Amino acid sequence: MEVMFERVAGIDIGKATLTVCVRTPGDRGRRRRSETRTFKTTTGSLLVMRDWLLECGVTIAALESTSTYWKGTFYCLEDHMQVWLLNAAHMHAVPGRKTDVKDAEWIAQLLEHGLLNPSFVPPPDIRQLRMLTRHRVQLMGDRTRETVRLELMLEDASIKLSTVASSLTTVSARRMLAAMINGQTDPVKIADLALGKMRVKIPDLAQALTGNFTEHHATMAKAILRRLDLVEQAIKESDEVIAAACAPWQHEIELLQTIPGVGEKVAQVIVAETGADMSRFPSAGHLAAWAGVAPAVNESAGRSWTAGTRHGNKWLCAILIEAAGSVSRMHGRNYLAEQHQRLASRRGVKRAQVAVAHSILVAAYYMLSRDEPYRDLGADWYLRRNNEAHTRRFVRQLEKLGHTVHLDPTA
Structure with a gap:
């Protein structure tokens, strides 16, 4: 098989160590030569690995996208040579290749013959923006989980506030929860704390707030609301940082x-x-x-699904x-x-x-x-498309019957 890249490196990455196999041309036309070394994943060891690859004249290296462990190695090499990040699913398992050394050698062999496709890795500024937006998604997930914990705790106290209020994080709901935590037990007085459109639901709120809200529930609710406030503040700060980074x-x-x-x-x-x-x-x-x-x-045997x-x-x-x-x-x-x-x-x-x-x-x-804005096809696009298709079909049928058709649309 033809060799596409003369000097390549295959890297098998773990959490604590990584194995590197370098494939280079042999002396005097001999078979290609392989050399394998193992390094730690600390920054100092990665720099030693990079210097060794440059000394060997490696121009392209490939590594699997193992969790997030690949990032340090990729960032260390990307400014000095071509680095390909590989999807592990694209490299079929080969019987017997179950060690780090053999995996690194297999990656190098596939790479030198051009049998791999690199994954998309954005430039550093986009990578930083990615970290911010993904962190915000995780914070929003934390907010959802805390809200669910609060609802389950209220259900334990037979408080059905979530069945009347659209959310337990609204201003009205928070005012009611604060009153309950502070020791208020009269459901009518608690329901009267509703604001805006929620005031029309005061009779329903009074019934939903009748339950067995004890001091134990108050302690738990206070802790959950405190965590919710911290998450909300973190989301707000994250929005500001992302807005600045997106400039x-x-x-x-x-x-x-x-x-x-x-x-x-x-x-x-x-x-x-x-x-x-x-x-x-x-x-x-x-x-x-x-x-x-x-x-x-x-698709298999001519059938697709x-x-x-x-x-x-x-x-x-x-x-x-x-x-x-x-x-x-x-x-x-x-x-x-x-x-x-x-x-x-x-x-x-x-x-x-x-x-x-x-x-x-x-x-x-x-x-x-x-570099152009969105142009909407219109809500009636499907209707217009179907009408045009019907018109073309009818015209073809009339022409097959020997008629010459001239269309004159009405106003």
């Missing part, structure tokens, strides 16, 4: 917000995960497959599904809402959300590639 891509973020269902946070995640540089993806289909919103199709969605970027996929959920509440006022409504009636809500998420990402691909 270089403010134009792209404004463009993306012209898509129905895409707000500022969704646009920020799209920029952070894709880098806003669509030239890295050959087509919109490649981007959709990479994000995990494209259908996986299996769908197998759900592909594995992809879970952070981007999740935010696109969330944006599709926002579109579904627009009730057919645009093309995406109409698409969701038509698919949900036939295929179900989940499939419709994936399809709309796919459409949003494809639109984002062309918008960022062409």
Whole structure:
């Protein structure tokens, strides 16, 4: 098999150590030579590894994306040689290759023959933005978990506040919880703390707040609310930091917000995960497959069948599904809402959300590639498309019968 790269390195990474196999041409036309060494994953050892690879004349290195352990090695080498990050699923398991040394040698052999494809690793500034947006998602997950703990604790006290209030984190709900924690036991007085639109629900609130809220429940609720306040403050600070970090891509973020269902946070995640540089993806289909919103199709013996969605970027996929959920509440006022409504009636809500998420990402691909805002096809696009198709079919049928057809649309 032809050798595509003369001097390569395959790296098998663990938490504490990594194994490096260097493949170079042999002396006087002999067979290719392999040399394997093991290094610690500390910064000092990584620098020693880098100097050894440069001394060997390595021009390209490949490593598996093992958890987050690959990052230190990748960052150490990326400024000095070409580094490929590999998806472990793309390298088929070979019987007998179950040690770090053999894994590193196998990676090097595949690399030198050009049998590997690198994964997309964004530049440093996008990587930093990614860390910020992903951290915010984790904080929002913490907020959800604390809210669920609070609701379960109130259920234990037979307090049904969550059945009347839209959320336990609203101002009215927090005022009521604070009164209960401070020792107020009269449900009518507690319900009277409701504000705004919640005041019309005071009779229902009084019934929902009648329960067995003890001092033990008050202690737990106080602790949960304190953690909720800390998480809310962290999310607020994270939003400010992300907004400042997104300044270089403010134009792209404004463009993306012209898509129905895409707000500022969704646009920020799209920029952070894709880098806003669509030239890295050959087509919109490649981007959709990479994000995990494209259908996986299996084929065998001439028969093909769908197998759900592909594995992809879970952070981007999740935010696109969330944006599709926002579109579904627009009730057919645009093309995406109409698409969701038509698919949900036939295929179900989940499939419709994936399809709309796919459409949003494809639109984002062309918008960022062409630097132009979103152009909506209109809520009646499906109707117009069907009418045009019916017209063409009827014209063909009349022409087959020997008629010459001239269309004169009515006003």
